Amino acid sequence: MNHDSILRSLIAENLVSDPASARGRLLHEAARLFREKGYERTTVRDLAAAVGIQSGSLFHHFRTKEEILKAVMVETIRLNTALMQAAMEAATSYRDKLQALVRAELESINGQTGEAMAVLVFEWRSLSEESRAYVLELRDIYEQLWLDVLEALRKDGVLAADPFVVRRMLTGALSWTVTWYRPNGGLTLDDLTQQVVAMMGLAGSGR
Amino acid sequence: MNHDSILRSLIAENLVSDPASARGRLLHEAARLFREKGYERTTVRDLAAAVGIQSGSLFHHFRTKEEILKAVMVETIRLNTALMQAAMEAATSYRDKLQALVRAELESINGQTGEAMAVLVFEWRSLSEESRAYVLELRDIYEQLWLDVLEALRKDGVLAADPFVVRRMLTGALSWTVTWYRPNGGLTLDDLTQQVVAMMGLAGSGR
DNA sequence: CAATACCAAGCAAGCGCTTGGTTTGTAAAC
DNA sequence: GTTTACAAACCAAGCGCTTGCTTGGTATTG
Numbered sequence: 001m002n003h004d005s006i007l008r009s010l011i012a013e014n015l016v017s018d019p020a021s022a023r024g025r026l027l028h029e030a031a032r033l034f035r036e037k038g039y040e041r042t043t044v045r046d047l048a049a050a051v052g053i054q055s056g057s058l059f060h061h062f063r064t065k066e067e068i069l070k071a072v073m074v075e076t077i078r079l080n081t082a083l084m085q086a087a088m089e090a091a092t093s094y095r096d097k098l099q100a101l102v103r104a105e106l107e108s109i110n111g112q113t114g115e116a117m118a119v120l121v122f123e124w125r126s127l128s129e130e131s132r133a134y135v136l137e138l139r140d141i142y143e144q145l146w147l148d149v150l151e152a153l154r155k156d157g158v159l160a161a162d163p164f165v166v167r168r169m170l171t172g173a174l175s176w177t178v179t180w181y182r183p184n185g186g187l188t189l190d191d192l193t194q195q196v197v198a199m200m201g202l203a204g205s206g207r
Numbered sequence: 208m209n210h211d212s213i214l215r216s217l218i219a220e221n222l223v224s225d226p227a228s229a230r231g232r233l234l235h236e237a238a239r240l241f242r243e244k245g246y247e248r249t250t251v252r253d254l255a256a257a258v259g260i261q262s263g264s265l266f267h268h269f270r271t272k273e274e275i276l277k278a279v280m281v282e283t284i285r286l287n288t289a290l291m292q293a294a295m296e297a298a299t300s301y302r303d304k305l306q307a308l309v310r311a312e313l314e315s316i317n318g319q320t321g322e323a324m325a326v327l328v329f330e331w332r333s334l335s336e337e338s339r340a341y342v343l344e345l346r347d348i349y350e351q352l353w354l355d356v357l358e359a360l361r362k363d364g365v366l367a368a369d370p371f372v373v374r375r376m377l378t379g380a381l382s383w384t385v386t387w388y389r390p391n392g393g394l395t396l397d398d399l400t401q402q403v404v405a406m407m408g409l410a411g412s413g414r
Numbered sequence: 415c416a417a418t419a420c421c422a423a424g425c426a427a428g429c430g431c432t433t434g435g436t437t438t439g440t441a442a443a444c
Numbered sequence: 445g446t447t448t449a450c451a452a453a454c455c456a457a458g459c460g461c462t463t464g465c466t467t468g469g470t471a472t473t474g
Binding site for chain 4: 022053054056057060061
């Protein structure tokens with residue numbers, strides 16, 4: 001299962017919007033603007049202008065501005081959970097599974113869904129109580145993928161530290177790359193992946 | 208030089224505000240509110256109410272709301288740069304210096320200045336162009352402390368990875384602790400420091 | 415008696431969102 | 445193959461409210 005076929009099946013199940021649809025294009029522009037200026041500094045007029053409609057017309061697609069933020073986050077988590085699951089299942093050893101997870105998360109943060117991932121990291125405070133609860137629920141599924149692999153590595157004696165702590169450190173380190181990593185800086189995502197794995201004393205598993 | 212004496216000398220040089228002064232109390236409350244709700248969602252009325260004055264009276268102390276954000280950030284960097292410098296100079300070996308830096312940064316993120324540090328991480332987009340340039344200038348001084356130590360460790364062959372990459376990964380991992388670490392969770396900052404150092408293959412240097 | 419710190423009141427601008435009505439796309443009815 | 449029906453998509457206008465900030469005046473302090 002490659003990136004495109006996973007995306008297509010999620011669209012078919014109505015779990016994420018088709019990027020070509022009106023809704024999909026709006027969500028893409030929203031992610032870009034939220035990332036660039038922050039949710040609060042982005043006005044509904046900005047959002048509307050970005051897709052070439054009047055501000056009032058937005059409210060035929062979403063009931064509130066916050067619902068747009070929620071949709072950006074929810075669809076991003078859904079897509080990346082699916083991508084991550086596929087990347088992980090393709091690997092055989094737990095060491096390779098971890099490397100696949102790191103690579104996939106770096107990809108999701110610095111690739112196509114990067115803007116939306118940054119929104120997910122930086123704008124969660126602008127969510128309402130209920131939206132936040134729902135997003136956290138989805139995030140837990142995502143996080144469990146990591147913990148399963150890290151716990152297996154620990155049982156095998158490959159990992160000495162607490163899986164929870166390690167996962168949290170990795171979350172910070174990887175998501176922070178969004179603030180500094182630039183693909184055309186001579187450093188590939190594979191290079192980065194290698195450095196991270198090496199940093200954990202798990203180097204030498206090939207690339 | 209301990210924490211208090213460093214703070215006092217910075218106050219004497221007018222580089223940070225006395226926490227007991229009107230300005231200092233306002234900045235402390237501002238950091239708390241910016242952290243809790245975000246800069247944009249915090250109104251000047253919120254800020255004024257937090258220190259028990261009218262919203263208009265704020266503008267006798269600061270010309271704009273943004274100037275308050277800038278002051279929170281600038282004073283926090285100044286204080287933590289000084290604290291970090293002291294912590295580092297107290298250590299003898301480079302390995303111990305790194306451990307001291309990690310410990311000091313965890314302290315700054317999760318201790319007294321934690322709220323302000325979180326603001327520094329999450330709210331920089333709300334700064335004006337000029338303020339941002341100034342804050343970045345101060346940050347560069349701070350970052351150089353880290354790079355000097357990491358580069359020395361690399362020359363000694365203790366560290367295999369690129370100091371820039373390592374520092375950035377550490378920045379992410381450590382600043383992210385602000386979102387999950389709770390001191391009364393059975394995990395001390397010393398424990399965390401140990402785990403970080405161990406994660407880098409530099410364990411066994413005592414605590 | 416000057417400077418500092420504050421209050422009470424409110425302005426202009428920008429905000430999310432609503433409203434009433436028009437255009438566009440689609441598909442059945444004739 | 446034109447007409448009719450109807451919903452979805454959109455526009456133009458603007459309402460009600462909140463925002464950062466200003467103003468003119470009054471205590472408080474050394």
